[in-house]
Amino acid sequence: MFDLLAASAASFDVEAATRAYLDTLQGPARAKSDAYFEGGYWLILFGTLIGVLIDWLILRFRMARAFRDLGERWFKRRFGVTWLTALLYLVVGAVLALPWSIYTGYWREKQYDLLDLGFGAWLGEQMIGLAISLVIGPIIVAIIYAVIARAPRSWWLWGTGVTGVFLFVLGMLAPVFLSPLFNEYTEMEEGPLRDRIVAMAQAYDVPADNIYVFDQSKQHKRISANVSGFGPTIRISLNDNLLERTSEEEIVAVMGHELGHYKLGHGLTRTLMMLAVIGLGLFLVSILAPKLIARKGADWGVKDVADPASIPVLSLLLSIYFMLATPLFNNITRVQENEADAFGLEAAQEPDGFARAAMRLSEYRKLEPGDLEEFIFFTHPSGENRVRRSMQWKADNVENPQIETPPEGYLDAE
Template identity: 30%
Template sequence: MAKKWGIAAIILYAVYALAMYFYIFHISSGGIPDAIKGTVADPQTFMTERELYLSDEYSKIRNFLFFVVTPFEWLMYILILFMGLSKVFEKWADVGKWKVIQNGAYLFLLYLFTTVVFYPIDLYRYWLSKDYGIGTQTFASWMRDYVLDFWINFGTTLIVVLVLYWLIRRSAKRWWLYAWLLTIPFAIFMMYIQPVVIDPLYNDFYPLQDKELEEKILALADKADIPSEHVFEVNMSEKTNSLNAYVTGIGDNSRIVLWDTTLKSLTDEEILFIMAHEMGHYVEKHIYVGMASYIFSILIGLWLISKIMPWLIRKFGTILKIDNMKDIHSLPLMLLLISFLLFLSNPISNYISRYQETRADEYAMELTDDPEAAVSTFQNLAKAGLSEVNPPLLVKLFRYTHPPMLERINTVAKFASKESTE
């Protein structure tokens, strides 16, 4: 029976992947509305023919990968259960008398196996970025980051899994609530140490070196009533040609970070607009709103898993080869449900993020009052990242945490028109 279900799952995934291929490459097309053609939002006015071609091609490949890789993860977990691999890992991990050691060994075997399975996909993404002129990172540097990712993610996952299954054994009915309560300080702690412990493992961060530009940024920060000691630059040019800036951390460790690629590619006016945008996030406390939304979504997710997972085990436990939820070999089913729920929640979380980004754009335009710099900034960001300025609706809903560039440039145009009439 498990074999038949496994074959059915593979066929279903293949049909889905084929359907997504035709949707992404042959059916969907964001296009450019007639009212936008010839304006500053039309990519044909600021991108070369080759950039337009590469942008279209690169975006379609990345969109296709997004929509097929996550369901492939679900398929992998299903096959791990159907084929009995999860129980095999549990048997191999039966070392020592302590349950915590056994569960830790099981997680390492499962995590190593899934990493090996996904390595060709991750490697393809690395070479894809290099081929299209986005990535600049050497393979040795990429592998270093890949191994670093493995151990950091494994370490944090280990803590979460060990605590989670300990709670499930102690309280079969309320484990989800206790797990959520523990998540709150853990999430805050991780966000607090992110800028000063984790991020520096990957890149070098240092105070902004251009002192003349720093004075302009500090003046802008003073105008916005923002503490001025949190502006940093990071040497991202060793890894990418893309442009970016972001806000990270909380409390004393919060900081605004500029990529050195941004500093090298944009004018001072454009950089000031980006900084004003990040200041908008700071002023409107988007980090704290995001953290609260994240914690609330975990509560909903854990509650759903506490209801769905036992039902699945009761209904399909024989096929899934799961005896009891409290046994560690049930972990692939939990990871499958987490991945599935996260995928379904993407449109909601992305909508909230796009709203925050729009608010930050509006704040930046009010603070700088320089629509020309705003337009040229968005145009340069699109060129550097080969961005799809007007993606299809499905892609926008599931992938875009920022408004598409066409919308962002239109927001600037509306702001400039409003200002001129006042």
């Protein structure tokens, strides 16, 4: 059998098979996909600049000081003062950032035909997201500032721990309490397709009791699936677009990829690795913030780092750090996506299904980036790399593999 597969692989042109897929996206569709994704590079920069500008305005006009002073009139304890300061900061920041949010989240998405919600429905979802932030955010900030007051030199380390606890708790609760605020989740219907997914999961000792479908078609037509939660809340979810727009082979291939995330423990390891990057950012802020406050604090009405009025100072510095750390965050995710791709191909054994699914993501991801471009900006492997990996797996594992020419217009299927 090995000799037969080796002979088949030698006669199968991986590059030609890859090109057969990639060439199905040409002309205006390719240009639109590239323009949308490349525009996102600038959004990272401009989004950071706008965030820094908002923080500077809040400091320049002493709004943070006013928030703190109001908190001191309403609360006697430091925790309450910080909580109210953070709450008002988040509200004012959201209002000042609203034009940018409308442009990036609504107008631009509509321009590229990637959003199906009307403005009212879109704004409603934004308000839900803001409400969640206003419930959770001020509590996290108040706890971190309590840590700063108790450990002024090592607060960044303890603050990283606090952040990790909240990330874990939110990650565990989000599938049950937060995600249903935006979409309806229902158990996947019984039938041959679910049976095939369950059998694939059981072959790798992956629990498949909770497979959910959510109605993301009301927001957009992108295909998607994910593994979310920790411990008792962990679940595998796929959106209705994946069920309605793709073939069984594509669905099984995508679900094999998601099973890979579960089997390889990516949820926990990704959280820990990203927490390390966040910890580095807090460490740098712990060095830079006191120096910045020493120079400008009197003008802003900020006493020191432990002063709740310093929230915009820390936010400004973290915004710059997170922009510079974009490649770090992206590579953490992309490495795990590569691992899940490899697992999914072995689990599902649907190389052409995975290649077609990867091509569908070209609706909003640049298909053939340069190596440096992919390294810096891509959270997932590019479509080109995913299709080539699929075709290489096909050459190595399928007896008598053939080059498949996707039908014309299959990327337009609704």
